[in-house]
Amino acid sequence: MDIRYGLLYYVMSLLPSAAISIHPCRLLMSESSTTKGIFLAILSCLLWGSLFIFARYLLRTPAKIDPYLLVFLRFLLSAAILFAYAKYKRLPLKPKSRRQLIDMMKTGFFLYWLMALLSFIGQRTVTAMTASLFVESGPAIILIAWKIISRQKTTKVECAACALGLLGSMLVLNIISPNGIHLSGNPLGILFVFLSAVSWVIGGYCGKDLMREGDRIIGTAWSILFCAIFDIPVVLLMRHQIIFPSTPAAWAAILSMAIFPTSIAFVAWGEAMALLPLWKLNLTQNLTPVFTLIGSYFILHEPLTTWNLVGIAIVLAGLSAAALKSQKT
Numbered sequence: 001m002d003i004r005y006g007l008l009y010y011v012m013s014l015l016p017s018a019a020i021s022i023h024p025c026r027l028l029m030s031e032s033s034t035t036k037g038i039f040l041a042i043l044s045c046l047l048w049g050s051l052f053i054f055a056r057y058l059l060r061t062p063a064k065i066d067p068y069l070l071v072f073l074r075f076l077l078s079a080a081i082l083f084a085y086a087k088y089k090r091l092p093l094k095p096k097s098r099r100q101l102i103d104m105m106k107t108g109f110f111l112y113w114l115m116a117l118l119s120f121i122g123q124r125t126v127t128a129m130t131a132s133l134f135v136e137s138g139p140a141i142i143l144i145a146w147k148i149i150s151r152q153k154t155t156k157v158e159c160a161a162c163a164l165g166l167l168g169s170m171l172v173l174n175i176i177s178p179n180g181i182h183l184s185g186n187p188l189g190i191l192f193v194f195l196s197a198v199s200w201v202i203g204g205y206c207g208k209d210l211m212r213e214g215d216r217i218i219g220t221a222w223s224i225l226f227c228a229i230f231d232i233p234v235v236l237l238m239r240h241q242i243i244f245p246s247t248p249a250a251w252a253a254i255l256s257m258a259i260f261p262t263s264i265a266f267v268a269w270g271e272a273m274a275l276l277p278l279w280k281l282n283l284t285q286n287l288t289p290v291f292t293l294i295g296s297y298f299i300l301h302e303p304l305t306t307w308n309l310v311g312i313a314i315v316l317a318g319l320s321a322a323a324l325k326s327q328k329t
Helices: 005-012 012-027 030-060 067-088 096-121 128-150 156-172 188-213 215-237 250-272 278-300 306-326
Strands: none
Touching: 030 067, 030 250, 030 278, 067 096, 067 215, 067 250, 096 128, 096 188, 096 215, 096 306, 128 156, 128 250, 128 278, 156 278, 156 306, 188 215, 188 250, 188 278, 250 278, 250 306, 278 306
16 A cells, blocks of 8 residues: 555545444543543544554565664654644643653553554564554453453443454454454564553553643653653664665655654543543544544445444444443443
8 A cells, every 4th residue: 555545544534434433422422521532532543543554564574664763753753743832832841740750751651662662563573454453452351351350340331342342343354254263463473462552551551640630732742752762772772673764755654653643643542541431442442443444445445345344333332332331320
């Protein structure tokens, strides 16, 4: 796929994808804060979908850049963009306290740096579909599993919603088809993308309080900046494997990755983190494969099978189950 179609692909997919999401999301919109949280979470998922296109374009053979330098440039450019925006809006740029600074560092490490590094390393030997399954559906499943293991109160509705989301995503991504289950990729690569989902969950816990304190743009900007700083030793250590981008198309993809699935998506996700429970927030990530599938059908005329449609219905059923829990609590 030509990378020039990446942004057009996702912008154009917004309308049909949003249309099929209206029913379950309307059920979740019982309060204004919930309405805003769901909208922002869905916006993040839409933008994150483009990340898999950009990453596969840049990292696949012949690679345009290595994963270590890609993480550094993506987050350094994103931090610069967010700080510039904050300066323009005359927002306070300094952390309010040492505790807030530590929270920013922890969020930057787990939610951004470690998650992205493990994901990009895994995507060198794992297909975009497999990576998308783990990164998008994995966090909600991991959260529910952790609640069960730690003997926290877990309802049948939460378990059912997450299970439906996982099953629907596997159908949407053609991992489950009439011919069986197709989880392609190197086992080590699959392990890396799974661990990236675990890191995302840990980062979500670290960033929850940070995003509730306000100044979420600054909180996100500092966390992303720390992410770039954390990557410097890795870049230096792996300097013999560094591949510096040499074409305008590669730099355009990196800049687009810094703006859309990073700066805008993470600010929107940070806002949503302050408004929604983590398991429900991560459940919305199952919409990312749906956005990808619908967009590819309308824009690129790729096939849309009956199994894909069943998968979309199951994903929406999972969101509806979460909505049912919202109305009862």
